[in-house]
Amino acid sequence: MGTAAATGVWGRAEQQDFRSRVRGTLLGAAVGDALGAPVDALSLEEIRGAHGAEGLTDPAPAHGRRGAVTAVTQLTLFTVDGLIRAQVRRDTGAWHPPTDLHRAYRRWAATQSDWGPDERRKEDGWLAREEWLYSRRDPSRACLTGLGDDLMGTLDTPKNPDERGAEAAVRSAPFGLLVGWEPQLVLQLAVECAVQTHGHPTAYLAAGAHTVIVHGLARGESLDGAIQRCLALLATRPGHQPVTGALRHALGAVRQGMPTPARVEELVADGTAEGVLAAAVYCALVCEDIRHGLRLAVNHGGASAACGALCGALLGALHGETALPPGWLTELEGRPTVLEIADDFAMEMTQGPALHGPALSSPGWLARYPRA
Structure with a gap:
């Protein structure tokens, strides 16, 4: 994988492995989000009262159906859309991925206020025409206000400078799928889009x-x-201590015996981004089996959907799509859309020049991901 990503020459086996990890990351995040959605606002006692002594063990109804996802999955899909569009626009010499991601997030913001897709806006591409994405699923105030106008937040002038929630972290998993980039550049892009x-x-x-x-x-x-x-990369960043401290706390917790919901709640702490991330990392470390990892990630009194989504992305990237529970995938809302954009991303990253290079362009691809 590393050689193919570095050279841009992908063998068939490497392409298949990459596609499996892309699918695993996006499906894993969505499944974790959907599993946590029904218990997101409940205490551990309330979860056990509703679902039994072991808590929630399988998908339950939320938003009127089993397998329903929340706004963080919607935003994650628009992250993928923005990354593909950035690669397509690179041919024009316009290369500023944070701007392309902001445009993608603004397309998501339109789904939160419009009744449905506007077929006249061909520049929106195919994802914004998926009608199921127009269901409003508890978007955070920070996401709505941050993306409520055309002014893009930057590191110098960030939107919502006091906002410490985990939603930006959840939608950032796709940046990690830029396997041809160096880690410090991936980190920088994620940070510039989170603000x-x-x-x-x-x-x-x-x-x-x-x-x-x-x-x-x-x-x-x-x-x-x-x-x-x-941890090594974060150590160079101003203000890293809360995040690196939380991750080290998660590593230490692994050595403290059998995993328990109480330990997860301790890591989640007050529910800010670093605690939810630390809890998700802990669940991924102690439960390599995705089913058990996700159950641990959502059965606590914290941000269950976000923690489940973060943990699902990690385990999906680690093991690939075949490790995901088939029964849970069957009920997942929007699964065809997730698979479609996952495969488009994998194709773009491995075969992009053949789709829209200077010598050759696919009209179908540019209709799906317009340069405009």
């Missing part, structure tokens, strides 16, 4: 941390190795 809604260093560095860990896993590293690389 468009979450301007506190804890929130945007947690987003960068999640991205770097996914990046290591997508390149074939071990989970522990990816975490260690992440």
Whole structure:
């Protein structure tokens, strides 16, 4: 994987492995989000009262159906859309991915206020025409206000500078799938896009941390190795201590015996981004089986959907799509869309020049991902 990403020459086996990890990351995040959605606002006692002594063990109804996802999955899909569009626009000489991601997030913001797709806006591409994405699923105030106008937040002038929630971290997993990029560049891009809604260093560095860990896993590293690389990169960033401290706390918790919901709640702490990320990392470390990892990630009194999504992305990137529970995938809302954009991303990253290079362009691809 590392050689193919570095040289741009992909063999068939390498392409298949990469596609499996891309699918695993996006499906894993969506499944974790959907599993946590029904219990997101409940205490552990309330979860057990509703679902039994073991808590929630299988998908339950939320938003009127089983397998329903929340706004963080919607935003994650628009992250992928923005990354593909950035690659397509690179041919024109216009190369500023944070701007392309901001445009993608603004397309998501339109789904939160419009009744449905506007077929006249061909420049929106195919994802914004998916009608199921127009269901409003508890978007955070920070995401709505941060993306409520055309002014893009930057590191110098971030949107919502006091916002410490985990939503920016959850939507940042796709940046980690840029396996041809160096880790420090992936970290920088994730940070620059996180500040468009979450301007506190804890929130945007947690987003960068999640991205770097996914990046290591997508390149074939071990989970522990990816975490260690992440800690080394974060140590150079001002204000990193809350995030690196939380991740080290998660590593220490692994050695404290059998995993319990109480330990997860301790890591989540007050529910800010670094704690939710640390809890997700802990669940991925102690439960390599995705089903058990996700159950641990959502059965606590914290941000269950966000923690489940973060953990699902990590385990999906580590193991690939075949490790995901088939029964849970069957009920997942929007699964065809997730698979379609995952495969488009994998194709763009491995065959982009053949789709829209200077010598050859596919009209169908440019209709799906317009340069405009």
